[in-house]
Amino acid sequence: xxxxxxxxxxxxxxxxxxxxxxxxxxxxxxxxxxxxxxxxxxxxxxxxxxxxxxxxxxxxxxxxxxxxxxxxxxxxxxxxxxxxxxxxxxxxxxxxxxxxxxxxxxxxxxxxxxxxxxxxxxxxxxxxxxxxxxxxxxxxxxxxxxxxxxxxxxxxxxxxxxxxxxxxxxxxxxxxxxxxxxxxxxxxxxxxxxxxxxxxxxxxxxxxxxxxxxxxxxxxxxxxxxxxxxxxxxxxxxxxxxxxxxxxxxxxxxxxxxxxxxxxxxxxxxxxxxxxxxxxxxxxxxxxxxxxxxxxxxxxxxxxxxxxxxxxxxxxxxxxxxxxxxxxxxxxxxxxxxxxxxxxxxxxxxxxxxxxxxxxxxxxxxxxxxxxxxxxxxxxxxxxxxxxxxxxxxxxxxxxxxxxxxxxxxxxxxxxxxxxxxxxxxxxxxxxxx
Ligand code: IMP
Numbered sequence: 001x002x003x004x005x006x007x008x009x010x011x012x013x014x015x016x017x018x019x020x021x022x023x024x025x026x027x028x029x030x031x032x033x034x035x036x037x038x039x040x041x042x043x044x045x046x047x048x049x050x051x052x053x054x055x056x057x058x059x060x061x062x063x064x065x066x067x068x069x070x071x072x073x074x075x076x077x078x079x080x081x082x083x084x085x086x087x088x089x090x091x092x093x094x095x096x097x098x099x100x101x102x103x104x105x106x107x108x109x110x111x112x113x114x115x116x117x118x119x120x121x122x123x124x125x126x127x128x129x130x131x132x133x134x135x136x137x138x139x140x141x142x143x144x145x146x147x148x149x150x151x152x153x154x155x156x157x158x159x160x161x162x163x164x165x166x167x168x169x170x171x172x173x174x175x176x177x178x179x180x181x182x183x184x185x186x187x188x189x190x191x192x193x194x195x196x197x198x199x200x201x202x203x204x205x206x207x208x209x210x211x212x213x214x215x216x217x218x219x220x221x222x223x224x225x226x227x228x229x230x231x232x233x234x235x236x237x238x239x240x241x242x243x244x245x246x247x248x249x250x251x252x253x254x255x256x257x258x259x260x261x262x263x264x265x266x267x268x269x270x271x272x273x274x275x276x277x278x279x280x281x282x283x284x285x286x287x288x289x290x291x292x293x294x295x296x297x298x299x300x301x302x303x304x305x306x307x308x309x310x311x312x313x314x315x316x317x318x319x320x321x322x323x324x325x326x327x328x329x330x331x332x333x334x335x336x337x338x339x340x341x342x343x344x345x346x347x348x349x350x351x352x353x354x355x356x357x358x359x360x361x362x363x364x365x366x367x368x369x370x371x372x373x374x375x376x377x378x379x380x381x382x383x384x385x386x387x388x389x390x391x392x393x394x395x396x397x398x399x400x401x402x403x404x405x406x407x408x409x410x411x412x413x414x415x416x417x418x419x420x421x422x423x424x425x426x427x428x429x430x431x432x433x434x
Contacts, residue, residue: 002260002432003212005248006328007222009264009318011233011272012243013298013305015330015413016265017041020221021057022418026433028216030058031067031208033251034241035223036106036136037078038129040299044416048089051299054079056221059086059093065211066093067204070102071241071251073136074148076193099197100204101149108186109168110135112179116172126237127274129301137240139164148201151194161187205253212258220248220259226318227272234361237276245322261432264324264407266315268332268397271305273298277364280308280344294334309342309371312404317357319407326410326429328421329401332394333383333414338376341397345404346370374400383415387422 006023008014021043024030037053043060044050050060054074059066068074083093110132117134118125128134139145144164150156165183172179208218224243227233232244242250245262249255269290272278282290287307290296296305315327335341347354348368358364377393384390390398390412398409410429413421423430 003218003220003254003258004261004263004432005220005222005245005259006263006265007243007245007248007322008225009266009315009322009324009327010225010270010311011227012039012223012225013271013273014225014265014267016222017043017052017057018413018416019265019328019330019411019421020219021060022421023433024058024061024064024219026217027058027064027219029065029067029208029211029218030056030221031069031204031218031252032056032072032221032223033069034071034243034247035239036073036131036133037075038131038133038239038300039223042299042416050086050089053082053300055082055086055093055097058219058221059096060091062092064096066097067208067252068097068099068103069204069252070100071247072100072103073106073133073140074099074103075106075131076151076190076197080193080196094200097200098202098204098207099148099200101147101152101201103148104136104140104145105148105151105190106132106136107165107190108132109165109181109183110139112172112177112181113168116175116177119177120175124236125275127276131300134240148197151190152198152201154191157191157194158187161190208252208254209258212254218254220252220254222247226321227314229321232321234276234364237274237361244318261325262322263410263429263432264315264318264322264327266327266329267294268310268329268335269294270308270311270314271296273301273303273305277361277367278306278308279314279347279364279367279369280311281306282308289337290334293337294331309344309369310401311344311369312401313344313347313354314357315401315405315407319405324407325432326427327405327407328411328413328429329398329409330413332398332412333381335376335397336380336382337378339378340373341376342371342373343400343404344369345372372400381414383417383420385414385419385422387412387424
């Protein structure tokens with residue numbers, strides 16, 4: 001009975017939330033390991049649409065436990081909004097959610113610091129979600145952050161908070177962007193919110209390790225995608241956490257020896273939000289067609305996503321970084337209308353075909369994708385729920401992706417509903433889920 005990691009193999013928004021929601025039926029616990037409310041997982045159950053930002057989508061399955069691991073940065077206001085919305089829809093959150101006492105607390109002042117780094121002349125603008133994620137992780141790494149356990153200890157919290165905010169305003173004044181946040185009011189609000197989250201806070205590493213020892217199954221849920229990982233992504237156009245598979249261990253306190261498999265999620269094409277290099281970006285009419293058909297607008301920010309063609313070298317790279325056992329290919333139906341579908345099979349820079357992903361953004365920006373063009377299937381696959389019923393050319397497309405990435409397409413999805421994802425019989429994925 002394997003514990004598995006599910007994560008994005010591209011630049012995020014691959015449809016992980018939907019896949020985690022579907023597979024969580026076979027697990028006891030779903031644990032998030034990094035990021036914050038910059039993530040947005042959209043899950044449909046019947047006619048109800050849920051956008052989950054912090055809470056793992058396993059919460060939507062009655063009786064399953066959801067864990068917010070130590071690797072996250074937590075805005076308690078965003079968390080409580082999400083809890084209230086879910087509870088109003090009849091989901092029992094408070095009894096099933098566990099929050100790590102070691103997760104870091106995100107404050108409005110982190111957003112002020114983000115405006116400083118994103119807006120200042122001469123700085124590279126990353127095109128962040130403006131949620132304060134980066135500055136909160138900065139405090140964590142600089143060892144001056146406030147963790148959830150400290151938020152719950154009023155005296156310790158007050159002293160630490162006051163000195164941290166004094167420092168933030170000193171920096172902001174230096175750059176003339178000080179916004180005179182109501183520090184005192186924010187502190188009072190956080191103290192009040194601490195009381196609401198207190199019953200859910202615990203040592204989640206202990207909880208997870210005890211559960212695994214007792215034979216329970218854990219599904220680790222990544223946010224963002226591997227190409228946004230702080231180390232392995234297109235730095236500096238990345239998020240500030242370890243979105244790749246390694247982050248599941250550091251972000252929850254569960255050892256690699258307890259993990260039985262890693263599943264990547266990939267769109268049948270590719271998207272990116274925010275700035276940064278994107279070798280297979282489709283500009284003009286074709287990009288617009290993908291965006292419209294795929295409703296490619298950010299779940300958190302509403303920003304239009306940049307759209308492009310499937311990038312096999314990128315997936316080969318993320319498969320290596322994460323050790324994918326299998327890949328779930330989502331949104332196949334978005335490609336239904338194309339006469340021809342280009343797939344990038346290699347990167348060429350200055351006439352040379354590359355072996356791997358360049359470290360430098362300036363080199364990735366120079367990449368000329370080597371495309372092969374596959375015939376489209378020109379028939380609707382929307383909602384098809386059996387692999388055998390896919391048109392032959394759609395199956396050929398999937399087989400082509402498998403050949404050029406070296407990883408099986410263990411499942412395919414053709415729509416947002418739980419019934420519209422098919423796990424292939426005999427796949428490695430099927431055996432991992434068993
Ligand atoms: P941050 O995570 O807000 O610091 O943003 C850093 C980069 O990651 C920006 O390019 C964002 O658009 C991107 N990003 C952050 N979260 C997500 C996500 O959930 N999906 C897609 N892109 C994301």
